[in-house]
Amino acid sequence: MFAFIIKRAFQAVMVMLVIGLIGFSIQNNIGDPIRPLVGERVSPEERAEMAEKLGLNDPFFTQYLRFIKKALHGDLGISFIYHKPCTEVILKHAPATIELVLGAALIILVVSLPLGVYTALKPRSIFSKLVMGFSTLGVSIPVFLTGIMLIYLFAVTLGWLPSYGRGETVDVFNNGYWNSGLFTIDGLKHLILPSMSLASIMLPLYIRLIRSEMMEVLETEYIKYAWAKGLAPMRIWLVHAFKNTLLPVVTVFGLQIGIMFAFTILTETVFQWQGMGFMFLDAVQRADIALLNAYLVVVASVFVLVNTVVDIFYGFINPTVRITGKT
Amino acid sequence: MTRFQQFKESYFLYSFKRDKVAMGSFIILVMLLTLAVTAPWIAPMDPYDANNIDIMNSEIPPAWSDGGESRFPLGTDNMGRDMFSTMLYGLRTSIIIGVCAVTLQAAIGILVGLTAGFIGGKTDAILMRMADIQFSFPYLMVAILVSAIFQMVFGIGRYEELAVPLLVIIIGFAEWPMYARTIRASVIGEVNKEYVEAARIIGLSRPTIMLRHVLPNSLTSVMVISTIQVANAVMSEAALSFLGLGMPVTKPSLGSLIRSGFDYIFSGSWWITIFPGIWLILFVLVINLLGDWIRDVLNPKLYKG
Numbered sequence: 001m002f003a004f005i006i007k008r009a010f011q012a013v014m015v016m017l018v019i020g021l022i023g024f025s026i027q028n029n030i031g032d033p034i035r036p037l038v039g040e041r042v043s044p045e046e047r048a049e050m051a052e053k054l055g056l057n058d059p060f061f062t063q064y065l066r067f068i069k070k071a072l073h074g075d076l077g078i079s080f081i082y083h084k085p086c087t088e089v090i091l092k093h094a095p096a097t098i099e100l101v102l103g104a105a106l107i108i109l110v111v112s113l114p115l116g117v118y119t120a121l122k123p124r125s126i127f128s129k130l131v132m133g134f135s136t137l138g139v140s141i142p143v144f145l146t147g148i149m150l151i152y153l154f155a156v157t158l159g160w161l162p163s164y165g166r167g168e169t170v171d172v173f174n175n176g177y178w179n180s181g182l183f184t185i186d187g188l189k190h191l192i193l194p195s196m197s198l199a200s201i202m203l204p205l206y207i208r209l210i211r212s213e214m215m216e217v218l219e220t221e222y223i224k225y226a227w228a229k230g231l232a233p234m235r236i237w238l239v240h241a242f243k244n245t246l247l248p249v250v251t252v253f254g255l256q257i258g259i260m261f262a263f264t265i266l267t268e269t270v271f272q273w274q275g276m277g278f279m280f281l282d283a284v285q286r287a288d289i290a291l292l293n294a295y296l297v298v299v300a301s302v303f304v305l306v307n308t309v310v311d312i313f314y315g316f317i318n319p320t321v322r323i324t325g326k327t
Numbered sequence: 328m329t330r331f332q333q334f335k336e337s338y339f340l341y342s343f344k345r346d347k348v349a350m351g352s353f354i355i356l357v358m359l360l361t362l363a364v365t366a367p368w369i370a371p372m373d374p375y376d377a378n379n380i381d382i383m384n385s386e387i388p389p390a391w392s393d394g395g396e397s398r399f400p401l402g403t404d405n406m407g408r409d410m411f412s413t414m415l416y417g418l419r420t421s422i423i424i425g426v427c428a429v430t431l432q433a434a435i436g437i438l439v440g441l442t443a444g445f446i447g448g449k450t451d452a453i454l455m456r457m458a459d460i461q462f463s464f465p466y467l468m469v470a471i472l473v474s475a476i477f478q479m480v481f482g483i484g485r486y487e488e489l490a491v492p493l494l495v496i497i498i499g500f501a502e503w504p505m506y507a508r509t510i511r512a513s514v515i516g517e518v519n520k521e522y523v524e525a526a527r528i529i530g531l532s533r534p535t536i537m538l539r540h541v542l543p544n545s546l547t548s549v550m551v552i553s554t555i556q557v558a559n560a561v562m563s564e565a566a567l568s569f570l571g572l573g574m575p576v577t578k579p580s581l582g583s584l585i586r587s588g589f590d591y592i593f594s595g596s597w598w599i600t601i602f603p604g605i606w607l608i609l610f611v612l613v614i615n616l617l618g619d620w621i622r623d624v625l626n627p628k629l630y631k632g
Contacts, residue, residue, distance in 0.1 A: 026480075142608075262467045266569065270589070300464070
């Protein structure tokens, strides 16, 4: 087990180094690192002096090492748009994205569990067929279109819910970092449509996953034995069968949270939700290379971290994984 | 027995005829493809030609609602282009990018998968580790990040000029691990069979065995994932274009059409967004339905739900 953990950690570090290299070469090759510091109106001599002081004339590898060292201290450069350190900008935008993902995850759990179990228990009922039909339709609708249709229906036509922004937020710790919309009615209202559209893309997958896992469990010997023993159907379904479908579902859920972050970029664009994805696109459109780079590094680290932790965790549960040494 | 007869009596066709959903999807798909291919001839106007566009015609609602005009059956967009023609051209662009991107994915994936599965050992371990690592990042995220970087490297103007080939490359490289894994798995299944051994004994070279003998036997799995991958690629392209990282509005794909219409939805011009949206959903839906069906027919064991 120890060897497995070391191996996975080593791999994670390697991946991060490669991503750092990509990020660094972008920063190094496009854009001008001096411009955000001093502005446009500086004489060439002063610029040259500045470049020397910043070590821009050093060999590539030395600069790369310096970049890594700074990144490890949480210094990812200064954003050109916000005139602030990128790490700070990203930390300020992160809570919005996390709240959105939490909202969507909650919807997914509440909706997919009962639907998945029901369709597994009664595969031939009309309602189940309807649910499965809708889930095929659901995977075919891009997340931004779901968002647009929700806006058109609930915001433009019916006028029930707000269509953009986060609404009223509360500064939870009074330090300006975590502005939360979870504690005001207005904020929660603003959260409904974005989290619904973010949830819509994953929901069909979960319904299908839970359904197929549940159906598989229902075929096993111990369920047959439980029937033979004459247990009540509810007890068999919920206590014995359902409990055993949960492990794979939870594992997949852990991994897919990362994928949801990719879709937050789309959702946040549609709803002008001031999160990391929105900030990222803003950085791209206004050519803020430092911020783009910082986003790349931060998101990649989150992914690598989540994947490594899930893998190691899975190694504890399922010993065959660590013997072969594959994922 | 001729090829045609063989096909006529195959299980494939038999189950196709029995499945109404598959037949319906296939008919719609063929219709959409025909419309897309023949767009330059059947579209009432050429939306790429600035001479045809009159800004005075902008935001005309569909013909059946108040203020609609019969020469614009589905209305016009914010630039005064006929929605119907623009959608035909948009679908065409989306399909071209989708199909090319999947071809690229398949090419890379097949190359990597064949090499890894056939050579084995260290090469296999390294290649598959690479695929695993890329697989652990969601492909959409990879595509978005790479296109953002490309846009910065090339500059927006040049990026828009080169949008089609760049999108093909971005989407192609974002999703190759899927193919590599599938091919490798089926190659490993094939390699130890007797016909490969026989080929080796008569002295055929490794590339020949790989390409002429092992590959054709692994193609079924490629078929199964290819359909779904085309749908995915079209969706990715739409997502990138919607974010402004794909096709420019002057040469719209369905994604950029939806994006350009989204700004007008609040002023009530819903048709600029909703029609291309439905068009896109219809296309992706029929491919997904067909893909599900192909998976069931060719690979019944895989199917669980």
